[in-house]
Amino acid sequence: MFSEEHKRYLKKIRRNKFFVRFVQILIIAILLISWQLAADLGLINTFISSSPKAIILTIVGLYNDGSLFHHIWVTLYEVIVSFVLGTIIGILIATLLWRFTFLAKVLDPYLTVLNSLPKVSLGPIIIIVAGAGTGSIILMALFISVIITIIDVHQAFMGTDSNKIRLLESFKSSKTQMLFKLVLPSNYNNIISVFKVNLSLTFIGVIMGEFLVSKAGVGYLIMYGSQVFNLNLVMTGIILLAIMASLMYYLILFIEKRLSR
Amino acid sequence: MILSIKDLRKIYHTKQNEILAVDNFSFNLKEGEFVAIVGPSGCGKSTILSILCGLDEPSSGTIEADKNLKFGYMLQGDNLFEWQTIFKNCLLGLEINKEVTKESKEYVKKLLKTYGLEEFMDAYPSNLSGGMRQRVSLIRTLATKPDLLFLDEPFSALDYQSRLAVSDDVYKIIKKEKKSAIMVTHDISEAISMADRIIVLSKRPSTIKSIYEIKLTNRSTPINNRKAKEFSKYYDMIWKDIDYHV
Numbered sequence: 001m002f003s004e005e006h007k008r009y010l011k012k013i014r015r016n017k018f019f020v021r022f023v024q025i026l027i028i029a030i031l032l033i034s035w036q037l038a039a040d041l042g043l044i045n046t047f048i049s050s051s052p053k054a055i056i057l058t059i060v061g062l063y064n065d066g067s068l069f070h071h072i073w074v075t076l077y078e079v080i081v082s083f084v085l086g087t088i089i090g091i092l093i094a095t096l097l098w099r100f101t102f103l104a105k106v107l108d109p110y111l112t113v114l115n116s117l118p119k120v121s122l123g124p125i126i127i128i129v130a131g132a133g134t135g136s137i138i139l140m141a142l143f144i145s146v147i148i149t150i151i152d153v154h155q156a157f158m159g160t161d162s163n164k165i166r167l168l169e170s171f172k173s174s175k176t177q178m179l180f181k182l183v184l185p186s187n188y189n190n191i192i193s194v195f196k197v198n199l200s201l202t203f204i205g206v207i208m209g210e211f212l213v214s215k216a217g218v219g220y221l222i223m224y225g226s227q228v229f230n231l232n233l234v235m236t237g238i239i240l241l242a243i244m245a246s247l248m249y250y251l252i253l254f255i256e257k258r259l260s261r
Numbered sequence: 262m263i264l265s266i267k268d269l270r271k272i273y274h275t276k277q278n279e280i281l282a283v284d285n286f287s288f289n290l291k292e293g294e295f296v297a298i299v300g301p302s303g304c305g306k307s308t309i310l311s312i313l314c315g316l317d318e319p320s321s322g323t324i325e326a327d328k329n330l331k332f333g334y335m336l337q338g339d340n341l342f343e344w345q346t347i348f349k350n351c352l353l354g355l356e357i358n359k360e361v362t363k364e365s366k367e368y369v370k371k372l373l374k375t376y377g378l379e380e381f382m383d384a385y386p387s388n389l390s391g392g393m394r395q396r397v398s399l400i401r402t403l404a405t406k407p408d409l410l411f412l413d414e415p416f417s418a419l420d421y422q423s424r425l426a427v428s429d430d431v432y433k434i435i436k437k438e439k440k441s442a443i444m445v446t447h448d449i450s451e452a453i454s455m456a457d458r459i460i461v462l463s464k465r466p467s468t469i470k471s472i473y474e475i476k477l478t479n480r481s482t483p484i485n486n487r488k489a490k491e492f493s494k495y496y497d498m499i500w501k502d503i504d505y506h507v
Contacts (some may be wrong), residue, residue: 161340163337163340167353168353169316171354171357172357172358181353181357
Protein backbone atom coordinates (compact mmCIF):
# COMPACT_ATOMS: atom_id res chain seq x y z
CA MET A 1 0.00 0.00 0.00
CA PHE A 2 2.72 2.45 1.02
CA SER A 3 6.10 2.87 -0.59
CA GLU A 4 9.21 1.65 1.22
CA GLU A 5 10.20 5.21 1.93
CA HIS A 6 6.84 5.98 3.53
CA LYS A 7 7.11 2.85 5.69
CA ARG A 8 10.54 3.94 6.86
CA TYR A 9 9.09 7.36 7.63
CA LEU A 10 6.26 5.89 9.71
CA LYS A 11 8.70 3.63 11.51
CA LYS A 12 10.87 6.60 12.34
CA ILE A 13 7.93 8.48 13.84
CA ARG A 14 6.93 5.45 15.92
CA ARG A 15 10.49 4.91 17.09
CA ASN A 16 10.84 8.56 18.01
CA LYS A 17 7.64 8.50 20.03
CA PHE A 18 8.71 5.33 21.79
CA PHE A 19 12.08 6.85 22.64
CA VAL A 20 10.49 9.94 24.21
CA ARG A 21 8.25 7.70 26.35
CA PHE A 22 11.22 5.55 27.32
CA VAL A 23 13.31 8.51 28.51
CA GLN A 24 10.33 9.90 30.42
CA ILE A 25 9.91 6.63 32.30
CA LEU A 26 13.65 6.34 32.79
CA ILE A 27 13.81 9.72 34.50
CA ILE A 28 11.09 8.90 37.01
CA ALA A 29 12.59 5.44 37.65
CA ILE A 30 16.07 6.87 38.29
CA LEU A 31 14.60 9.51 40.60
CA LEU A 32 12.64 6.97 42.63
CA ILE A 33 15.46 4.45 42.82
CA SER A 34 18.10 6.97 43.85
CA TRP A 35 15.70 8.47 46.38
CA GLN A 36 15.11 5.02 47.88
CA LEU A 37 18.83 4.13 47.76
CA ALA A 38 19.81 7.40 49.41
CA ALA A 39 17.28 6.70 52.12
CA ASP A 40 18.45 3.10 52.64
CA LEU A 41 22.13 4.11 52.75
CA GLY A 42 21.36 6.90 55.22
CA LEU A 43 22.54 9.65 52.86
CA ILE A 44 19.35 11.65 53.50
CA ASN A 45 17.28 12.09 56.61
CA THR A 46 14.13 10.05 55.93
CA PHE A 47 12.36 11.85 58.74
CA ILE A 48 12.35 14.97 56.57
CA SER A 49 12.55 13.62 53.04
CA SER A 50 10.57 10.40 53.46
CA SER A 51 11.17 7.63 50.91
CA PRO A 52 9.23 5.90 48.13
CA LYS A 53 8.87 2.78 50.24
CA ALA A 54 7.53 4.76 53.21
CA ILE A 55 5.07 6.53 50.94
CA ILE A 56 3.79 3.23 49.55
CA LEU A 57 3.47 1.87 53.06
CA THR A 58 1.57 4.98 54.11
CA ILE A 59 -0.81 4.59 51.19
CA VAL A 60 -1.33 0.91 52.02
CA GLY A 61 -1.93 1.89 55.65
CA LEU A 62 -4.51 4.48 54.65
CA TYR A 63 -6.14 1.94 52.38
CA ASN A 64 -6.29 -0.67 55.15
CA ASP A 65 -7.98 1.63 57.64
CA GLY A 66 -10.45 2.55 54.92
CA SER A 67 -9.66 6.27 54.86
CA LEU A 68 -7.65 6.47 51.61
CA PHE A 69 -10.63 6.66 49.26
CA HIS A 70 -12.57 8.73 51.74
CA HIS A 71 -9.93 11.48 51.63
CA ILE A 72 -9.56 11.26 47.87
CA TRP A 73 -13.31 11.36 47.39
CA VAL A 74 -13.76 14.39 49.68
CA THR A 75 -11.17 16.38 47.75
CA LEU A 76 -12.44 15.16 44.39
CA TYR A 77 -16.01 16.05 45.32
CA GLU A 78 -14.96 19.56 46.33
CA VAL A 79 -12.95 19.99 43.13
CA ILE A 80 -15.76 18.78 40.87
CA VAL A 81 -18.42 20.94 42.53
CA SER A 82 -16.24 24.07 42.50
CA PHE A 83 -15.03 23.44 38.96
CA VAL A 84 -18.52 23.02 37.55
CA LEU A 85 -19.94 25.94 39.53
CA GLY A 86 -16.95 28.17 38.78
CA THR A 87 -17.03 27.48 35.07
CA ILE A 88 -20.78 27.98 34.76
CA ILE A 89 -20.88 31.15 36.89
CA GLY A 90 -17.80 32.54 35.14
CA ILE A 91 -19.13 31.97 31.62
CA LEU A 92 -22.57 33.30 32.57
CA ILE A 93 -21.16 36.53 34.00
CA ALA A 94 -18.78 36.90 31.05
CA THR A 95 -21.76 36.53 28.71
CA LEU A 96 -23.62 39.25 30.60
CA LEU A 97 -20.60 41.54 30.33
CA TRP A 98 -20.38 40.82 26.59
CA ARG A 99 -24.09 41.52 26.18
CA PHE A 100 -24.14 44.70 28.27
CA THR A 101 -21.07 46.77 27.45
CA PHE A 102 -22.08 49.34 30.06
CA LEU A 103 -21.91 46.72 32.79
CA ALA A 104 -18.49 45.60 31.54
CA LYS A 105 -17.13 49.14 31.67
CA VAL A 106 -18.54 49.74 35.17
CA LEU A 107 -17.26 46.48 36.59
CA ASP A 108 -13.84 46.60 34.96
CA PRO A 109 -11.86 48.18 37.86
CA TYR A 110 -13.58 45.94 40.42
CA LEU A 111 -12.68 42.83 38.47
CA THR A 112 -9.10 44.02 38.12
CA VAL A 113 -8.76 44.62 41.86
CA LEU A 114 -10.43 41.31 42.75
CA ASN A 115 -8.19 39.53 40.29
CA SER A 116 -4.96 40.86 41.76
CA LEU A 117 -6.09 40.40 45.35
CA PRO A 118 -4.52 37.28 46.93
CA LYS A 119 -7.70 35.31 47.46
CA VAL A 120 -6.30 33.40 50.45
CA SER A 121 -6.60 36.63 52.41
CA LEU A 122 -10.35 36.23 52.13
CA GLY A 123 -10.05 32.93 54.04
CA PRO A 124 -10.99 34.21 57.51
CA ILE A 125 -14.01 36.07 56.13
CA ILE A 126 -15.13 33.04 54.15
CA ILE A 127 -14.95 30.84 57.24
CA ILE A 128 -16.97 33.32 59.29
CA VAL A 129 -19.60 33.63 56.57
CA ALA A 130 -19.85 30.04 55.33
CA GLY A 131 -18.84 28.16 58.49
CA ALA A 132 -16.04 25.68 59.08
CA GLY A 133 -17.03 23.11 56.48
CA THR A 134 -17.17 22.06 52.87
CA GLY A 135 -19.02 25.26 51.97
CA SER A 136 -16.01 27.38 52.87
CA ILE A 137 -13.68 25.21 50.80
CA ILE A 138 -15.90 25.42 47.73
CA LEU A 139 -16.28 29.18 48.20
CA MET A 140 -12.52 29.58 48.41
CA ALA A 141 -12.04 27.62 45.19
CA LEU A 142 -14.77 29.65 43.50
CA PHE A 143 -13.16 32.94 44.45
CA ILE A 144 -9.91 31.80 42.93
CA SER A 145 -11.32 30.48 39.65
CA VAL A 146 -14.36 32.62 38.86
CA ILE A 147 -12.72 36.04 38.49
CA ILE A 148 -10.11 34.87 36.01
CA THR A 149 -12.75 32.85 34.14
CA ILE A 150 -14.87 35.96 33.76
CA ILE A 151 -11.94 38.02 32.53
CA ASP A 152 -10.62 35.38 30.11
CA VAL A 153 -13.98 34.40 28.63
CA HIS A 154 -15.10 38.01 28.29
CA GLN A 155 -11.88 38.90 26.53
CA ALA A 156 -12.28 35.94 24.17
CA PHE A 157 -15.91 36.90 23.42
CA MET A 158 -14.92 40.48 22.68
CA GLY A 159 -12.27 39.20 20.27
CA THR A 160 -14.85 37.53 18.02
CA ASP A 161 -14.15 38.28 14.35
CA SER A 162 -15.76 41.66 13.65
CA ASN A 163 -16.47 40.76 10.01
CA LYS A 164 -18.51 37.76 11.10
CA ILE A 165 -20.39 39.98 13.53
CA ARG A 166 -21.20 42.36 10.67
CA LEU A 167 -22.34 39.42 8.60
CA LEU A 168 -24.83 38.41 11.30
CA GLU A 169 -25.89 42.04 11.72
CA SER A 170 -26.60 42.21 8.00
CA PHE A 171 -29.02 39.31 8.53
CA LYS A 172 -30.62 41.39 11.35
CA SER A 173 -29.57 38.89 13.98
CA SER A 174 -30.52 39.38 17.63
CA LYS A 175 -27.83 39.41 20.32
CA THR A 176 -28.98 36.02 21.58
CA GLN A 177 -28.72 34.53 18.10
CA MET A 178 -25.29 36.06 17.77
CA LEU A 179 -24.24 34.44 21.05
CA PHE A 180 -25.34 30.95 20.09
CA LYS A 181 -24.60 31.05 16.36
CA LEU A 182 -21.25 32.82 16.44
CA VAL A 183 -19.72 33.89 19.75
CA LEU A 184 -19.93 30.58 21.62
CA PRO A 185 -18.99 28.23 18.76
CA SER A 186 -16.18 30.42 17.46
CA ASN A 187 -14.66 30.56 20.95
CA TYR A 188 -14.83 26.82 21.47
CA ASN A 189 -11.05 26.46 21.75
CA ASN A 190 -10.77 29.40 24.11
CA ILE A 191 -13.41 27.93 26.37
CA ILE A 192 -11.60 24.60 26.44
CA SER A 193 -8.38 26.30 27.50
CA VAL A 194 -10.31 28.18 30.17
CA PHE A 195 -11.48 24.76 31.39
CA LYS A 196 -7.89 23.63 31.70
CA VAL A 197 -6.77 26.73 33.59
CA ASN A 198 -9.85 26.54 35.76
CA LEU A 199 -9.20 22.98 36.73
CA SER A 200 -5.75 23.73 38.12
CA LEU A 201 -6.99 26.89 39.82
CA THR A 202 -9.82 24.93 41.40
CA PHE A 203 -7.32 22.39 42.71
CA ILE A 204 -5.29 25.21 44.24
CA GLY A 205 -8.42 26.72 45.77
CA VAL A 206 -9.66 23.44 47.21
CA ILE A 207 -6.31 22.53 48.78
CA MET A 208 -6.00 26.07 50.12
CA GLY A 209 -9.48 25.74 51.57
CA GLU A 210 -8.62 22.38 53.10
CA PHE A 211 -5.53 23.88 54.68
CA LEU A 212 -7.69 26.54 56.29
CA VAL A 213 -10.57 24.42 57.43
CA SER A 214 -11.26 20.71 56.91
CA LYS A 215 -11.93 17.41 58.58
CA ALA A 216 -11.00 15.26 55.62
CA GLY A 217 -9.46 15.41 52.17
CA VAL A 218 -5.98 15.22 50.70
CA GLY A 219 -5.21 18.78 51.77
CA TYR A 220 -6.25 17.80 55.27
CA LEU A 221 -3.81 14.84 55.14
CA ILE A 222 -0.95 17.16 54.21
CA MET A 223 -1.87 19.71 56.87
CA TYR A 224 -2.35 17.07 59.54
CA GLY A 225 0.89 15.34 58.53
CA SER A 226 2.89 18.52 58.88
CA GLN A 227 1.36 19.30 62.28
CA VAL A 228 2.28 15.91 63.75
CA PHE A 229 5.64 15.89 61.91
CA ASN A 230 4.67 12.87 59.83
CA LEU A 231 6.44 13.80 56.60
CA ASN A 232 5.51 10.45 55.07
CA LEU A 233 1.90 11.55 55.21
CA VAL A 234 2.75 14.96 53.68
CA MET A 235 4.61 13.34 50.78
CA THR A 236 1.80 10.83 50.30
CA GLY A 237 -0.68 13.69 50.07
CA ILE A 238 1.42 15.46 47.45
CA ILE A 239 1.76 12.28 45.37
CA LEU A 240 -1.98 11.65 45.59
CA LEU A 241 -2.64 15.22 44.43
CA ALA A 242 -0.26 14.87 41.50
CA ILE A 243 -2.02 11.69 40.40
CA MET A 244 -5.50 13.21 40.80
CA ALA A 245 -4.62 16.42 38.96
CA SER A 246 -3.08 14.63 36.01
CA LEU A 247 -6.00 12.19 35.77
CA MET A 248 -8.45 15.12 35.69
CA TYR A 249 -6.33 16.88 33.09
CA TYR A 250 -6.33 13.85 30.81
CA LEU A 251 -10.06 13.51 31.35
CA ILE A 252 -10.53 17.04 29.97
CA LEU A 253 -8.22 16.27 27.04
CA PHE A 254 -10.28 13.17 26.35
CA ILE A 255 -13.56 15.12 26.46
CA GLU A 256 -12.05 17.79 24.21
CA LYS A 257 -11.06 15.19 21.62
CA ARG A 258 -14.49 13.59 21.80
CA LEU A 259 -16.28 16.89 21.29
CA SER A 260 -14.13 18.13 18.46
CA ARG A 261 -14.83 15.00 16.44
CA MET B 262 -35.98 52.60 -9.98
CA ILE B 263 -35.75 50.38 -6.95
CA LEU B 264 -33.46 52.49 -4.81
CA SER B 265 -33.12 56.24 -4.64
CA ILE B 266 -30.47 57.95 -2.56
CA LYS B 267 -30.48 61.70 -1.99
CA ASP B 268 -27.82 63.94 -0.47
CA LEU B 269 -26.30 61.29 1.71
CA ARG B 270 -23.88 62.67 4.27
CA LYS B 271 -21.94 60.86 6.95
CA ILE B 272 -19.80 62.33 9.68
CA TYR B 273 -17.62 60.13 11.86
CA HIS B 274 -16.90 61.29 15.36
CA THR B 275 -13.73 60.48 17.21
CA LYS B 276 -12.52 62.01 20.46
CA GLN B 277 -9.98 64.18 18.66
CA ASN B 278 -12.13 65.48 15.82
CA GLU B 279 -14.93 64.76 13.42
CA ILE B 280 -14.40 63.45 9.93
CA LEU B 281 -16.70 64.16 7.03
CA ALA B 282 -16.58 60.77 5.29
CA VAL B 283 -19.33 61.08 2.68
CA ASP B 284 -20.99 64.21 1.37
CA ASN B 285 -23.58 65.04 -1.24
CA PHE B 286 -24.00 61.48 -2.47
CA SER B 287 -27.07 60.91 -4.65
CA PHE B 288 -27.96 58.27 -7.18
CA ASN B 289 -30.74 56.02 -8.38
CA LEU B 290 -30.56 52.32 -9.03
CA LYS B 291 -32.59 50.64 -11.74
CA GLU B 292 -33.89 47.13 -11.43
CA GLY B 293 -31.42 44.50 -12.62
CA GLU B 294 -28.62 47.02 -12.80
CA PHE B 295 -25.07 46.31 -11.69
CA VAL B 296 -23.42 49.44 -10.31
CA ALA B 297 -19.81 49.63 -9.19
CA ILE B 298 -18.48 52.29 -6.85
CA VAL B 299 -14.76 52.93 -7.22
CA GLY B 300 -12.50 55.38 -5.49
CA PRO B 301 -9.18 55.74 -3.71
CA SER B 302 -8.75 53.51 -0.67
CA GLY B 303 -10.05 54.91 2.57
CA CYS B 304 -12.42 57.27 0.78
CA GLY B 305 -15.55 55.98 2.44
CA LYS B 306 -16.79 53.51 -0.16
CA SER B 307 -17.58 50.86 2.40
CA THR B 308 -19.27 53.44 4.59
CA ILE B 309 -21.80 54.07 1.85
CA LEU B 310 -22.61 50.36 1.59
CA SER B 311 -22.97 50.01 5.36
CA ILE B 312 -25.43 52.90 5.37
CA LEU B 313 -27.38 51.52 2.42
CA CYS B 314 -27.90 48.16 4.03
CA GLY B 315 -28.77 49.62 7.40
CA LEU B 316 -25.68 48.71 9.42
CA ASP B 317 -24.83 52.37 9.85
CA GLU B 318 -26.89 55.55 10.23
CA PRO B 319 -26.44 58.45 7.81
CA SER B 320 -25.89 61.88 9.36
CA SER B 321 -28.35 63.32 6.89
CA GLY B 322 -29.93 62.49 3.54
CA THR B 323 -32.61 60.05 2.51
CA ILE B 324 -32.64 56.53 1.17
CA GLU B 325 -35.84 55.46 -0.46
CA ALA B 326 -36.16 51.83 -1.36
CA ASP B 327 -39.01 49.99 -3.03
CA LYS B 328 -41.34 48.43 -0.58
CA ASN B 329 -40.52 44.72 -0.10
CA LEU B 330 -37.03 45.25 -1.48
CA LYS B 331 -34.80 42.71 0.25
CA PHE B 332 -31.10 43.35 0.74
CA GLY B 333 -28.27 40.88 0.78
CA TYR B 334 -24.84 41.88 1.96
CA MET B 335 -21.60 40.22 0.94
CA LEU B 336 -18.61 41.59 2.72
CA GLN B 337 -14.84 41.36 2.39
CA GLY B 338 -13.68 37.79 2.75
CA ASP B 339 -16.03 34.83 2.79
CA ASN B 340 -16.54 34.70 6.58
CA LEU B 341 -17.62 31.08 6.47
CA PHE B 342 -18.07 29.37 9.84
CA GLU B 343 -15.33 26.75 10.00
CA TRP B 344 -17.27 24.67 12.53
CA GLN B 345 -20.26 24.14 10.25
CA THR B 346 -20.78 22.23 7.05
CA ILE B 347 -21.19 24.09 3.77
CA PHE B 348 -24.92 23.40 3.79
CA LYS B 349 -25.31 24.72 7.35
CA ASN B 350 -23.27 27.76 6.42
CA CYS B 351 -25.63 28.49 3.56
CA LEU B 352 -28.62 28.24 5.90
CA LEU B 353 -27.24 30.85 8.31
CA GLY B 354 -29.35 33.78 7.13
CA LEU B 355 -32.47 31.63 6.93
CA GLU B 356 -31.90 30.31 10.44
CA ILE B 357 -31.53 33.82 11.84
CA ASN B 358 -34.69 34.99 10.10
CA LYS B 359 -36.43 31.76 11.18
CA GLU B 360 -37.18 30.93 7.57
CA VAL B 361 -35.82 27.40 7.45
CA THR B 362 -38.53 25.42 5.75
CA LYS B 363 -38.57 22.45 3.45
CA GLU B 364 -38.89 24.80 0.48
CA SER B 365 -36.07 27.13 1.51
CA LYS B 366 -33.81 24.14 2.14
CA GLU B 367 -34.64 22.79 -1.31
CA TYR B 368 -33.86 26.21 -2.77
CA VAL B 369 -30.43 26.26 -1.11
CA LYS B 370 -29.75 22.72 -2.35
CA LYS B 371 -30.74 23.78 -5.83
CA LEU B 372 -28.38 26.75 -5.70
CA LEU B 373 -25.52 24.54 -4.47
CA LYS B 374 -26.24 22.08 -7.25
CA THR B 375 -26.48 24.75 -9.95
CA TYR B 376 -23.17 26.27 -8.94
CA GLY B 377 -21.24 23.02 -8.67
CA LEU B 378 -21.04 22.65 -4.91
CA GLU B 379 -23.50 19.82 -4.39
CA GLU B 380 -20.87 17.23 -3.54
CA PHE B 381 -19.36 19.55 -0.92
CA MET B 382 -22.63 20.09 0.93
CA ASP B 383 -21.50 18.09 3.94
CA ALA B 384 -17.86 19.14 3.75
CA TYR B 385 -16.35 21.80 5.96
CA PRO B 386 -15.09 25.14 4.63
CA SER B 387 -11.44 24.20 5.21
CA ASN B 388 -11.75 21.58 2.45
CA LEU B 389 -12.71 24.16 -0.19
CA SER B 390 -10.61 26.40 -2.39
CA GLY B 391 -10.78 30.17 -2.06
CA GLY B 392 -12.99 30.48 -5.12
CA MET B 393 -15.41 27.81 -3.95
CA ARG B 394 -15.62 29.45 -0.54
CA GLN B 395 -16.55 32.71 -2.22
CA ARG B 396 -19.29 30.96 -4.14
CA VAL B 397 -20.62 29.46 -0.90
CA SER B 398 -20.60 32.91 0.61
CA LEU B 399 -22.65 34.21 -2.30
CA ILE B 400 -25.11 31.33 -2.01
CA ARG B 401 -25.45 32.08 1.70
CA THR B 402 -26.46 35.61 0.71
CA LEU B 403 -28.77 34.43 -2.09
CA ALA B 404 -30.49 31.91 0.21
CA THR B 405 -32.62 34.64 1.77
CA LYS B 406 -33.76 35.63 -1.74
CA PRO B 407 -32.60 39.24 -1.76
CA ASP B 408 -33.48 41.49 -4.71
CA LEU B 409 -30.48 43.75 -4.28
CA LEU B 410 -26.97 42.63 -3.42
CA PHE B 411 -24.35 44.79 -1.78
CA LEU B 412 -20.85 43.56 -2.52
CA ASP B 413 -18.07 45.09 -0.43
CA GLU B 414 -14.71 44.31 -2.10
CA PRO B 415 -15.87 40.72 -2.23
CA PHE B 416 -12.78 39.37 -3.97
CA SER B 417 -10.05 41.33 -2.22
CA ALA B 418 -8.87 38.31 -0.23
CA LEU B 419 -8.20 36.23 -3.35
CA ASP B 420 -5.10 36.00 -5.50
CA TYR B 421 -5.26 37.51 -8.99
CA GLN B 422 -6.07 34.31 -10.92
CA SER B 423 -8.88 33.17 -8.64
CA ARG B 424 -10.09 36.73 -8.50
CA LEU B 425 -10.74 36.74 -12.24
CA ALA B 426 -12.39 33.35 -12.15
CA VAL B 427 -14.53 34.09 -9.12
CA SER B 428 -15.71 37.46 -10.36
CA ASP B 429 -16.78 35.67 -13.54
CA ASP B 430 -18.65 33.12 -11.45
CA VAL B 431 -20.29 35.62 -9.18
CA TYR B 432 -21.28 37.85 -12.07
CA LYS B 433 -22.91 34.96 -13.90
CA ILE B 434 -24.79 33.93 -10.78
CA ILE B 435 -26.05 37.45 -10.11
CA LYS B 436 -27.22 37.88 -13.70
CA LYS B 437 -28.77 34.44 -13.86
CA GLU B 438 -30.72 34.99 -10.64
CA LYS B 439 -31.72 38.43 -12.00
CA LYS B 440 -30.47 40.39 -9.02
CA SER B 441 -29.52 44.04 -8.88
CA ALA B 442 -26.16 44.76 -7.33
CA ILE B 443 -24.02 47.54 -5.95
CA MET B 444 -20.36 46.62 -5.68
CA VAL B 445 -17.63 48.58 -3.98
CA THR B 446 -14.11 47.98 -5.25
CA HIS B 447 -10.77 49.73 -5.63
CA ASP B 448 -9.97 47.67 -8.72
CA ILE B 449 -10.83 49.70 -11.82
CA SER B 450 -10.62 46.76 -14.26
CA GLU B 451 -12.88 44.68 -12.09
CA ALA B 452 -15.43 47.48 -12.04
CA ILE B 453 -15.36 48.00 -15.83
CA SER B 454 -15.58 44.28 -16.53
CA MET B 455 -18.62 43.76 -14.32
CA ALA B 456 -20.67 46.92 -14.01
CA ASP B 457 -23.34 48.58 -16.14
CA ARG B 458 -22.56 51.85 -14.49
CA ILE B 459 -19.56 53.07 -12.52
CA ILE B 460 -19.63 55.78 -9.91
CA VAL B 461 -16.22 57.34 -9.28
CA LEU B 462 -15.72 58.84 -5.86
CA SER B 463 -13.30 61.58 -4.90
CA LYS B 464 -10.90 61.50 -1.97
CA ARG B 465 -12.37 62.14 1.45
CA PRO B 466 -14.91 63.58 1.89
CA SER B 467 -16.37 61.25 -0.74
CA THR B 468 -18.49 62.99 -3.28
CA ILE B 469 -19.43 61.75 -6.72
CA LYS B 470 -16.73 62.82 -9.14
CA SER B 471 -18.13 61.22 -12.26
CA ILE B 472 -20.51 58.54 -13.45
CA TYR B 473 -19.83 56.31 -16.45
CA GLU B 474 -22.33 54.22 -18.37
CA ILE B 475 -20.23 51.29 -19.48
CA LYS B 476 -20.99 50.38 -23.06
CA LEU B 477 -18.88 47.54 -24.36
CA THR B 478 -19.15 45.81 -27.71
CA ASN B 479 -20.00 42.11 -27.36
CA ARG B 480 -20.71 42.42 -23.71
CA SER B 481 -20.68 39.00 -22.07
CA THR B 482 -18.82 37.77 -18.98
CA PRO B 483 -16.27 39.82 -17.02
CA ILE B 484 -13.26 37.94 -18.37
CA ASN B 485 -14.42 38.44 -21.96
CA ASN B 486 -15.42 42.03 -21.29
CA ARG B 487 -11.81 42.77 -20.50
CA LYS B 488 -11.02 42.16 -24.17
CA ALA B 489 -13.52 44.75 -25.43
CA LYS B 490 -11.94 47.58 -27.36
CA GLU B 491 -13.52 50.28 -25.17
CA PHE B 492 -12.02 48.74 -22.04
CA SER B 493 -8.78 50.71 -21.98
CA LYS B 494 -10.56 53.97 -22.83
CA TYR B 495 -12.75 53.63 -19.74
CA TYR B 496 -9.75 52.57 -17.72
CA ASP B 497 -7.81 55.71 -18.64
CA MET B 498 -10.72 58.02 -17.93
CA ILE B 499 -11.43 56.51 -14.52
CA TRP B 500 -7.76 56.37 -13.64
CA LYS B 501 -7.48 60.11 -14.32
CA ASP B 502 -10.62 60.79 -12.28
CA ILE B 503 -9.37 58.92 -9.29
CA ASP B 504 -6.17 60.91 -9.50
CA TYR B 505 -3.84 58.58 -7.62
CA HIS B 506 -0.83 60.30 -6.17
CA VAL B 507 1.79 57.83 -5.10
